[in-house]
Amino acid sequence: MKVSLFITCLSDAIYPQVGEAMVRLLAAHGVKLDFPSVQTCCGQPSYNSGYWEETRTTAKTILKAFQDSDFVVSPSGSCTYMIHHYAELFKDDPIWLEQAHALEAKTYEFTQFLVQVLGITDVGAHFPHRVTYHPSCHGSRLLGVKEEPMALLAHVSGLELVPLPFADDCCGFGGTFAVKMADISGAMVSEKVDHIKETEAEVLVGLDMACLMNIAGNLRHRGEQVRVMHLAELLYEGVAVR
Amino acid sequence: MSTSEQRSTTVKERADIALNNDFLRKAVRFTTERLRNGKQIASTEHGNWDEWRERGRQIRLHTIAHLDYYLNLFVDNARANGVHVHFAEDTAAATEIVMTIARHKQAQSVVKSKSMVSEELHINHALEEAGIEAVESDLGEYIIQLAGEGPSHIVIPAIHKNRYQIAELLSEDAGEQLPPDTTILAGYVRRKLREKFLDADIGMTGCNFAIAETGSMVLFENEGNARMVTTVPKTQITLMGMERIIPSWEDLEVMATLLPRSATGQRLTMYMSGITGPKRQQDGDGPEEMHIVIVDNGRSSQLGDPEFQELLNCIRCGACLNVCPVYRQIGGHSYGGTYSGPIGAVLTPALNRNVAEWDDIANASSLCGACYEACPVKIPLHDMLVYLRRRKVERGLGNRWESLGMKGFAVVMGNSKRLGAALKMGRLFQKPIVHNGTISLKVGPLKGWNTYRDMPSMADDPFRERWTKLEQELDQQSVTMDQTMQDRMEQLIQARQRRQRGDRNES
Numbered sequence A: 001m002k003v004s005l006f007i008t009c010l011s012d013a014i015y016p017q018v019g020e021a022m023v024r025l026l027a028a029h030g031v032k033l034d035f036p037s038v039q040t041c042c043g044q045p046s047y048n049s050g051y052w053e054e055t056r057t058t059a060k061t062i063l064k065a066f067q068d069s070d071f072v073v074s075p076s077g078s079c080t081y082m083i084h085h086y087a088e089l090f091k092d093d094p095i096w097l098e099q100a101h102a103l104e105a106k107t108y109e110f111t112q113f114l115v116q117v118l119g120i121t122d123v124g125a126h127f128p129h130r131v132t133y134h135p136s137c138h139g140s141r142l143l144g145v146k147e148e149p150m151a152l153l154a155h156v157s158g159l160e161l162v163p164l165p166f167a168d169d170c171c172g173f174g175g176t177f178a179v180k181m182a183d184i185s186g187a188m189v190s191e192k193v194d195h196i197k198e199t200e201a202e203v204l205v206g207l208d209m210a211c212l213m214n215i216a217g218n219l220r221h222r223g224e225q226v227r228v229m230h231l232a233e234l235l236y237e238g239v240a241v242r
Numbered sequence B: 001m002s003t004s005e006q007r008s009t010t011v012k013e014r015a016d017i018a019l020n021n022d023f024l025r026k027a028v029r030f031t032t033e034r035l036r037n038g039k040q041i042a043s044t045e046h047g048n049w050d051e052w053r054e055r056g057r058q059i060r061l062h063t064i065a066h067l068d069y070y071l072n073l074f075v076d077n078a079r080a081n082g083v084h085v086h087f088a089e090d091t092a093a094a095t096e097i098v099m100t101i102a103r104h105k106q107a108q109s110v111v112k113s114k115s116m117v118s119e120e121l122h123i124n125h126a127l128e129e130a131g132i133e134a135v136e137s138d139l140g141e142y143i144i145q146l147a148g149e150g151p152s153h154i155v156i157p158a159i160h161k162n163r164y165q166i167a168e169l170l171s172e173d174a175g176e177q178l179p180p181d182t183t184i185l186a187g188y189v190r191r192k193l194r195e196k197f198l199d200a201d202i203g204m205t206g207c208n209f210a211i212a213e214t215g216s217m218v219l220f221e222n223e224g225n226a227r228m229v230t231t232v233p234k235t236q237i238t239l240m241g242m243e244r245i246i247p248s249w250e251d252l253e254v255m256a257t258l259l260p261r262s263a264t265g266q267r268l269t270m271y272m273s274g275i276t277g278p279k280r281q282q283d284g285d286g287p288e289e290m291h292i293v294i295v296d297n298g299r300s301s302q303l304g305d306p307e308f309q310e311l312l313n314c315i316r317c318g319a320c321l322n323v324c325p326v327y328r329q330i331g332g333h334s335y336g337g338t339y340s341g342p343i344g345a346v347l348t349p350a351l352n353r354n355v356a357e358w359d360d361i362a363n364a365s366s367l368c369g370a371c372y373e374a375c376p377v378k379i380p381l382h383d384m385l386v387y388l389r390r391r392k393v394e395r396g397l398g399n400r401w402e403s404l405g406m407k408g409f410a411v412v413m414g415n416s417k418r419l420g421a422a423l424k425m426g427r428l429f430q431k432p433i434v435h436n437g438t439i440s441l442k443v444g445p446l447k448g449w450n451t452y453r454d455m456p457s458m459a460d461d462p463f464r465e466r467w468t469k470l471e472q473e474l475d476q477q478s479v480t481m482d483q484t485m486q487d488r489m490e491q492l493i494q495a496r497q498r499r500q501r502g503d504r505n506e507s
Helices: A009-013 A016-027 A044-049 A052-065 A077-083 A094-106 A110-117 A137-142 A147-154 A182-199 A209-221 A231-240 B011-019 B022-046 B049-065 B067-080 B091-104 B116-121 B123-129 B139-147 B163-174 B182-199 B225-229 B249-264 B309-313 B319-323 B325-330 B341-351 B370-374 B381-394 B400-413 B416-433 B445-452 B463-476 B483-506
Strands: A003-005 A071-074 A107-109 A130-133 A160-162 A203-206 A227-230 B084-088 B109-112 B133-136 B202-205 B209-211 B216-221 B235-241 B271-275 B289-295
Touching (some): A003 A016, A009 B416, A044 A052, A044 A077, A044 B400, A071 A094, A071 A110, A094 B483, A110 A147, A110 A231, A110 B483, A130 A182, A137 B370, A203 A209, A209 A227, B011 B325, B022 B249, B049 B309, B091 B116, B091 B289, B109 B182, B109 B225, B116 B235, B116 B289, B123 B133, B182 B225, B216 B225, B216 B249, B225 B271, B309 B341, B319 B370, B325 B341, B370 B381, B400 B416, B416 B463
Parallel strands (some): A003 A071, A071 A107, A203 A227, B084 B289, B109 B133, B109 B202, B202 B235, B235 B289
Antiparallel strands (some): B216 B271
């Protein structure tokens, strides 16, 4: 059985530790990940900006990379959901279309994979900190990943989960939106961080490094000490420390 | 406001004004929070909300797919009820119809209940230019009319104003200082409007739903002003978008469940009026003459467009505005059209038929999908925003630098070797500007980002370079997978294969 890691370009280039935490955590459960190095990016930046021709080029690298995989697992709900757009991109191309459908059916976001595929909600982690969770929009709203992270967090011993006010509100990232509409995006992320501060959490955890990069960037800009982590990092640290 | 006027400023410039207006942002936050919480409570309490949404969506899909049939049915029935029905292709035609009726009636004064279509047509301007007084009788509309502004919300037109600003406007109107007390302010407007209702020659309304099976029109409202508008003046003119139709009263039950709850969190609005024709002999009140103007104004161009036809399903509840994190920051006027928020960002370009040329309003969204989740008829606005962007690019109207950037992006991301090389180059180039793992330089595209955040630097060892070592290390310590887990995975693969075979057999 071939379970492949879809690292996503952001985790690859900026947050390799997230991929590493995933790999190590899954290895501890006997899931040996494979990493097809021909993968690049899901194509979301160009897709969302309306450049679909360019997106097809990028999407093909992903389709090719995971052709032989039985399962694909990714640390991002947003990039996972992007694969759900591939059928639309290749609707006039029967060969790529079939591949698009096949990839969509076997690709899972990290917590989906743990909970839905492996049936794991307790990884045996201990993390004695005050934590708040930001549900990223694409993962929770569009991909429907809502229960999985909650189940995993509920089983972490010592962890105090504090609800984040207005948790469902977008952090303001939105890809190129953050650059094109910088002031609107800035107002959004500032409000998100205000709410995070209200929780007095030591750690902000999430499932999408793009949103977390945005939020962490604002926290750091404001000199706030809140630690920002992907759930995979939190769980792995909680297991490794034990 | 004409198309050219709106495009004299960009959405960014308009948003900047709003972002620097603390009163506005506070007022918008306060009311949208109240509305969305109300909706949350009302929909949860009602239960099975997603099923109701789906039912609403199906009714709207069916009606719009057979719009020609239901429009004919509606018009035949309305005419049989004694209503004069007119069709208007665009703003000019609709205005001409209204002005002809007004001239014929030698009208001096028109009293209006809330109508987004009338805002879209800027009918007040046309009436005033002809020397006819047009008075808005919805409290919010009355306020923005005094302020000389358009609505900044589909349901709450004066959402951007707080009671102190409203007290100032009304004091000026009253010619005396009124306190910022909502009861006193509303009382003043109520007395003032009473005279206007009695004096008006024409009552003008919008239309929430038009019932095809009986040719009736239905209005939802809270202030009773629409009931006054439709009972006191001798002539009634109703402006309705051509897509306001639903087949039957039975369908109205679903819409009456969805609309007030989605709009304001109410189980039902204070008034819901169903009007089937002008006053009959035995009726105590009602207009002697009734006109319905069915307005196209760009709507029919969405028919048959697979990406945008669902826009016509909208029931104008405003729920998408109340949950939109962008609207929350910039309010409604930033959108530059009559309709604001996510629905406005799509509807305004679509109705203006120049989908691709319409400034960059479709870019004022993070595509978070909150609008879709809130929509009582499940319109995929977040997808439509991407389609708008794509159409702009396809017609060669995209930003030149962005277009170059995206070409470059595709070159790098089209091949993992090029990506690997780009990562190496990036690390080299970032060296002089990285401090403590962050880049805080404010130039080019980094300027906007770094005004509000610090940019993380690229990792010294991207994952693709870590992999070989990591894999070797893990190969040393092999853990065997639990049998139940393995069985689960195999079952999932088999189920997936069965589904795929099924799909293939079907096609």
